[in-house]
Amino acid sequence: MTYLRPTFRHPELPKNILGYTRKDYEGAISTLCAGCGHDSISGAIVQACWEMSIEPHKVAKLSGIGCSSKTPTYFLSNAHGFNTVHGRMPSVATGANMANRSLTYLGVSGDGDSASIGMGQFVHAIRRNLNVVYILMNNGCYGLTKGQDSATADVGSKSKSGSENKFATIDLASLAIELGATFVARSFSGDKNQLVPLVKAALAHGGFAFLDVVSPCVTFNNNFGSTKSYSYVREHNHAASNIDFVPPAETISVDYPENTARELELHGGNKIVLHKLPTEWDPLDRISALNRLHQARRTGEIVTGLLFIEPESQDLHATLDTVQEPLNQLGEKDLCPGSKKLEGINASYR
Amino acid sequence: MYIGSSFQQQLNFLPLKPTDIRDPEYFHKVVDCQYACPAHTPVPEYIRLIAAGKYTEAYLINWESNVFPGVLGRTCDRPCEPACRRGRVEEEPVAICRLKRVAADFKDDISHILPKGPFPPNGKKIALIGGGPASLTVARDLAPLGYEIHLYDDQPAGGGMMRSQIPAFRLPEEVLNEEVNYILDMGIHTQFTTYVSSMKEILDKKYDAVFVGTGAPKGNDLDKLPGRWDDPDKIHLGIQWLASVAFEHTDKIGKKVIVLGGGNTAMDCCRTARRLGGEDVKVVVRSPFNEMKASPWEIEDAQMEDIPILNNHNPKAFVTTGGKLQGMLFEKVEAVYDASGKRKLIPTGEEVFIAADEVLVAIGQGNAFPWIERDLGLEFNQWELPRLDAKTLQSTRPDVFFGGDAALGPKNVITAVAQGHQAAISIDLFCRGADVHDRPPPMTNLAQQKMGLHEWIYDSAVVPDLRYKVPHADKKLTLQDRKKEVELGFDLEKAYREAERCLNCDVQTVFSEPKCIECDACVDICPTSCISFVTNGEEEDLRTRLVAPANQLDQDLYVSSPLPTKRVMVKDENVCLHCGLCAERCPTAAWDMQKYLYNTAKAAPLWKQEEVV
């Protein structure tokens, strides 16, 4: 019986610049159902953080409630973690981010957690361009409570019990673009080649980065007739523009054929290269991206890849002009600058 | 430099063919220890039985396969251990050999289980020349089929070099007697203290077949070294001297002893000398220390008995005064390696004198067949070794077969046993008028292990324990009594813990393409990054594109047929822990853990494996 993962790892696991192997980015053994898409997304997060040589203890993982929201236990054991109440991850993330901007914020949520109970929280985090990566593990159902339809279930999609969803679907990616999100991508848990570079690009993005990852619930929503099953998603996946993530220390060695690739500068000298550029829309143009998503909804395609990006944007700290230092590092002098200063401030209002 | 990941995916040329897991050798190779064992003993099977406290069953599996579990559990050269997978994921392999001894030490009385004669005679008579492990294996395999077997040996008892060479402090006589007698008690006609001086005489006796298992009895000498014959009573050939100690013709040696040579014979000579009165015993070897032929554990045991090993010393002369040995003169050499890694020992000019009362020469041994006439249709090659078919061990005379050290030069007991099994098959085929090249296939079986969601019939958990050490008897006692066994063997507690270190490499990960939904669960959970889903390609290229590099080229890649996404599943067998997590995490049971039993064919299958376990 093995609820424990053996401690041995491949003896030749490569090391990143920090000297860490993937093992240093792992979490506890997953208790999710065998084959749950969420576990693959955890795997992609481990891979992305390792490849980017992010120091695990400089990451804060936050989540709400749901199978998806349990996953932070299964990656980056050495990171900070906060498992909030249902749908409240964005507000806790906002608070944490405001208090300490030196960490990398990774929010994990589910379609129930974000599109129903947490919808109000979700939209405001976008509006504020909070600097977090927001990963939505989207299975079209409430996995943890035994598979009820969620608000992202497609009209007509069949659940395991055979009932069809009758209500209009909420497409959180379209909504995010509509609300002014500065990085919006969609991917599939079963396609790590696409997902890992997207997670890396999202981590490097200097604002709200939303990743809607279709992630089949093998137990309750992987049946025939479901539009969120492994086979349905594979058949309808329309993977646009492959993306490569290029950290500052590395140069791009591949000559992409003319007009098929586009290099974009991200935060901190990181670059991404979009190649096999989408022909139907321009990922730097909000309106064309939205049009493409609307069109895809009509044709039943699942468009994946980087949907929209605004590389240079102003995050919440910039908007509010906050201090650089984490609040817990401010001394008494900074926090209590004295009555002279107070007089000055008061005077400025007169 | 950064190469786009999606670009790497496009570099596919000639794809690998899907692995044929019905080829009996594919999964056999995954069981590294069993594959490396010349007799292909089902190692993990007996180790699990030891962990389960079933020592008799564990012994019988060994006995069927390697005939001398008690002997080999103490003395085997253990080619399985360097091959053991455990050594690739942590520091040391499983103590496979010493676990075998546990089975022998703790088994019940088994005499009633072993095949018992008299067997209904089949009317054929076989002569075995030499009574070592090779001949005894042939005897054991053929007797139950009704062959009348005549065994000739010049020693007073059976066992060959296991008796005459392997010292009693490594192999107690009772252990050897027990296992030799299991065979002789099957109704073998023995003619001990009978040196066969003419093959022709044997052939004239109209045996249906003759097996030659006379070993490699000729010790190399330094007969041309100056002084060699000045005081010949004080200079001995290692293997002759060991035999004369074993048969109690020699019971003492001078205080100062030089042992020449760096192999296992030298180690046995020096340790025996320490027990016969040698106080200042030195091993002197030409080669550098790290190139000595002796097994590391034998060197270690010698050093523990205060025997220094002087390397890079080339013998120049035996020094005598007035016909009395004083010692030896050596010239120091330096090992120099050329570009191809070939070694040359370059003399440094520095000479060293080492005093000695007696010298033991243990610098290798070879074959000699002075008793085989050269006009019998038996051809010999340029090294005076018989011309043989390496597989069937048949000589150029169809009714004469060879095996053990006599066949292909000196090796070890387990090789002699393995060749004995093969020769027995050949002899049986030959006597039945069948084609000796028509080898019977191995017995194989794949058995499901699933009991529940996270439960397997085998103990799948992987323990992190490091190798347990076998305790030794007090040196003060062992150096006084040459028959006192040095190694005490594992007690049951340690045996259990050591057995738990085995990774159950025979419990195979069997993949079924139609069931796979490519959810990646196995990839994500696999602790040692064995599993990848990639576009197919040429092996060399594929090996670099996996989740972890597959650089151990002698370890196979298990490749599936194409999956719905056109990719293939590729599993690098190299460091799979057989932990079963891939199968536990697979939602569709596309992975399953199945126990693979592989048993090489024997002339007479003694019993079916199921009857034992």
Ligand SMILES: Cc1cc2nc3c(=O)[nH]c(=O)nc-3n(C[C@H](O)[C@H](O)[C@H](O)COP(=O)(O)OP(=O)(O)OC[C@H]3O[C@@H](n4cnc5c(N)ncnc54)[C@H](O)[C@@H]3O)c2cc1C
């Ligand atoms: C010092 C020493 C230590 C060793 N230690 C180990 C060890 O720890 N582990 C290991 O695996 N191997 C060890 N070996 C090697 C091992 O003993 C042999 O490889 C093995 O015994 C070979 O078996 P065999 O059946 O081919 O022949 P042998 O064991 O050599 O038996 C041949 C028999 O035939 C007899 N014989 C020869 N010619 C005639 C004839 N013309 N007529 C009648 N009888 C004849 C011989 O006297 C002998 O009894 C050791 C060898 C030596 C020299």
Ligand SMILES: Cc1ncc(C[n+]2csc(CCOP(=O)(O)OP(=O)(O)O)c2C)c(N)n1
């Ligand atoms: C305030 C509150 N309301 C309801 C619940 C019950 N509940 C737990 S998880 C969940 C839905 C989770 O769905 P989703 O976020 O999609 O996660 P999944 O399990 O599908 O990954 C609900 C409604 C709760 N835990 N708390």
Ligand code: SF4
């Ligand atoms: S119920 Fe569904 S979402 Fe939850 S762990 Fe199981 S498969 Fe995953």
Ligand code: SF4
């Ligand atoms: S771990 Fe066990 S089964 Fe695997 S090679 Fe070693 S002894 Fe054999």
Ligand code: SF4
């Ligand atoms: S049994 Fe499966 S999970 Fe375990 S090491 Fe082997 S391939 Fe990996």
Ligand SMILES: [Mg+2]
């Ligand atoms: Mg959900």
